[in-house]
Amino acid sequence: xxxxxxxxxxxxxxxxxxxxxxxxxxxxxxxxxxxxxxxxxxxxxxxxxxxxxxxxxxxxxxxxxxxxxxxxxxxxxxxxxxxxxxxxxxxxxxxxxxxxxxxxxxxxxxxxxxxxxxxxxxxxxxxxxxxxxxxxxxxxxxxxxxxxxxxxxxxxxxxxxxxxxxxxxxxxxxxxxxxxxxxxxxxxxxxxxxxxxxxxxxxxxxxxxxxxxxxxxxxxxxxxxxxxxxxxxxxxxxxxxxxxxxxxxxxxxxxxxxxxxxxxxxxxxxxxxxxxxxxxxxxxxxxxxxxxxxx
Amino acid sequence: xxxxxxxxxxxxxxxxxxxxxxxxxxxxxxxxxxxxxxxxxxxxxxxxxxxxxxxxxxxxxxxxxxxxxxxxxxxxxxxxxxxxxxxxxxxxxxxxxxxxxxxxxxxxxxxxxxxxxxxxxxxxxxxxxxxxxxxxxxxxxxxxxxxxxxxxxxxxxxxxxxxxxxxxxxxxxxxxxxxxxxxxxxxxxxxxxxxxxxxxxxxxxxxxxxxxxxxxxxxxxxxxxxxxxxxxxxxxxxxxxxxxxxxxxxxxxxxxxxxxxxxxxxxxxxxxxxxxxxxxxxxxxxxxxxxxxxxxxxx
Numbered sequence: 216x217x218x219x220x221x222x223x224x225x226x227x228x229x230x231x232x233x234x235x236x237x238x239x240x241x242x243x244x245x246x247x248x249x250x251x252x253x254x255x256x257x258x259x260x261x262x263x264x265x266x267x268x269x270x271x272x273x274x275x276x277x278x279x280x281x282x283x284x285x286x287x288x289x290x291x292x293x294x295x296x297x298x299x300x301x302x303x304x305x306x307x308x309x310x311x312x313x314x315x316x317x318x319x320x321x322x323x324x325x326x327x328x329x330x331x332x333x334x335x336x337x338x339x340x341x342x343x344x345x346x347x348x349x350x351x352x353x354x355x356x357x358x359x360x361x362x363x364x365x366x367x368x369x370x371x372x373x374x375x376x377x378x379x380x381x382x383x384x385x386x387x388x389x390x391x392x393x394x395x396x397x398x399x400x401x402x403x404x405x406x407x408x409x410x411x412x413x414x415x416x417x418x419x420x421x422x423x424x425x426x427x428x429x430x431x432x433x434x435x436x437x438x439x440x441x442x443x444x445x446x447x448x449x450x451x452x453x454x455x456x457x458x459x460x461x462x463x464x465x466x467x468x469x470x471x472x473x474x475x476x477x478x479x480x481x482x483x484x485x486x487x488x489x490x491x492x493x494x495x496x497x498x499x500x501x502x503x504x505x506x507x508x509x510x
Numbered sequence: 511x512x513x514x515x516x517x518x519x520x521x522x523x524x525x526x527x528x529x530x531x532x533x534x535x536x537x538x539x540x541x542x543x544x545x546x547x548x549x550x551x552x553x554x555x556x557x558x559x560x561x562x563x564x565x566x567x568x569x570x571x572x573x574x575x576x577x578x579x580x581x582x583x584x585x586x587x588x589x590x591x592x593x594x595x596x597x598x599x600x601x602x603x604x605x606x607x608x609x610x611x612x613x614x615x616x617x618x619x620x621x622x623x624x625x626x627x628x629x630x631x632x633x634x635x636x637x638x639x640x641x642x643x644x645x646x647x648x649x650x651x652x653x654x655x656x657x658x659x660x661x662x663x664x665x666x667x668x669x670x671x672x673x674x675x676x677x678x679x680x681x682x683x684x685x686x687x688x689x690x691x692x693x694x695x696x697x698x699x700x701x702x703x704x705x706x707x708x709x710x711x712x713x714x715x716x717x718x719x720x721x722x723x724x725x726x727x728x729x730x731x732x733x734x735x736x737x738x739x740x741x742x743x744x745x746x747x748x749x750x751x752x753x754x755x756x757x758x759x760x761x762x763x764x765x766x767x768x769x770x771x772x773x774x775x776x777x778x779x780x781x782x783x784x785x786x787x788x789x790x791x792x793x794x795x796x797x798x799x800x801x802x803x804x805x806x807x808x809x
Contacts, residue, residue: 334700
């Protein structure tokens with residue numbers, strides 16, 4: 216397990232975050248009905264199986280992902296975390312021979328139903344990738360506007376405002392406002408990743424999937440992405456796949472631990488409040504992984 | 511060698527002794543011989559290019575003058591220029607490109623973006639076979655389909671023949687270049703809810719445009735130098751033909767071919783001049799392509 220290298224000055228920031236408090240300390244501060252309202256389920260997976268040809272990559276996953284919280288998916292390499300994540304916006308099905316079984320519901324809608332169009336779905340379920348991937352032929356402005364310009368819908372009249380708002384939300388506006396016409400790829404890696412987040416926000420999604428969004432970034436850029444995630448929490452349902460367990464413990468409300476079975480298929484070992492998973496997991500396997508004994 | 515493999519460390523001969531034993535002077539001689547042979551072969555590869563360049567430049571420069579560029583040929587070797595051939599080449603290659611570029615680029619897009627593995631392989635194989643068909647056969651096909659029925663040699667048939675030569679080149683380079691565009695970029699587009707055709711057109715194609723353009727330019731250069739497909743389609747003409755694609759038209763390669771085989775010195779010289787023009791055009795395109803990709807890498 217990697218030892219975390221982080222600048223000291225961010226320590227106070229971490230300790231003030233609600234996620235690092237024990238769940239029990241947080242819940243009683245809310246009125247009961249508020250707490251119930253806050254815990255609505257956004258995404259329900261039911262007996263989800265994902266295949267690449269004859270290879271089963273994910274086996275029998277049933278889990279509920281709460282709305283407007285951050286859910287982290289952790290687990291060793293090859294345990295199907297990314298595959299599971301990519302099934303949530305139906306990117307999985309673009310791979311050769313990919314197919315799924317089971318049900319996946321977002322707000323009660325079965326997203327694999329025949330009547331649901333994958334392209335439409337992806338406007339509501341955005342994604343941020345492992346490596347920053349701004350469109351190299353587009354400017355910073357063009358990158359943020361790309362989803363709206365290329366999405367086929369009517370172009371909004373207030374595109375400039377949307378671009379500014381999204382860049383501001385992605386904590387990038389001040390750094391780029393004077394050269395919006397510069398290529399998106401001229402930014403640093405961390406800035407590019409925040410640009411990609413701004414781009415995802417511009418189409419007004421409800422769910423944001425993040426596939427190891429900070430794994431190619433340095434510790435400071437990573438910290439900024441994590442801060443940004445906490446800013447977005449509450450407005451978006453965020454599902455993040457991460458190899459970095461400190462990151463999961465810092466940012467997420469819920470943690471799901473995946474592992475790989477004998478048949479090399481990934482499965483959900485357990486899921487729960489992040490504090491519980493990290494301090495008092497039900498499964499021995501989870502504890503072994505968290506304490507660095509395998510994986 | 512004294513040491514037996516697998517012996518214990520302590521029982522081996524001293525390191526220096528063993529090193530002296532394995533050092534082979536024969537091997538080093540062999541190295542030197544092979545290197546020399548390879549170098550000689552490389553030189554032999556470059557000599558023809560240098561010779562052609564030198565020959566064409568020296569012979570052609572003598573014939574190069576304003577008349578060559580601006581005047582049509584006069585009656586049998588009494589002067590004039592190659593304007594008919596220059597304009598003919600430009601027109602026929604332009605018309606061929608007009609047909610071949612959309613077909614080739616879209617075909618390449620199909621193979622790289624939409625085709626199943628099987629149909630991609632089929633199209634790729636077809637393109638490779640077409641690229642390997644001797645150009646004179648393509649000329650015969652164009653002759654059979656577009657000259658015989660009309661009982662008239664015509665420039666349009668020549669353009670079609672050139673287009674057939676360009677298409678496979680463009681299909682293959684487009685496909686190869688688009689496959690170099692990282693999957694992450696396509697996924698970024700898909701993840702924004704952009705429809706597939708828009709992702710291809712607005713994300714993938716712009717990202718690979720330098721490479722696609724390179725393929726197009728190389729295909730143009732290739733078509734501009736083809737003679738065989740034009741011999742019995744556009745035929746050649748001593749008249750300046752602008753826009754009359756139903757009539758015979760001249761082209762630089764035809765001008766060279768016709769001028770070089772006449773026993774008239776003035777025509778031979780004009781042919782050398784035309785050869786230099788053609789060479790400059792083809793080299794110019796190649797250098798432009800290289801310069802583009804170099805500039806790309808440097809930037």
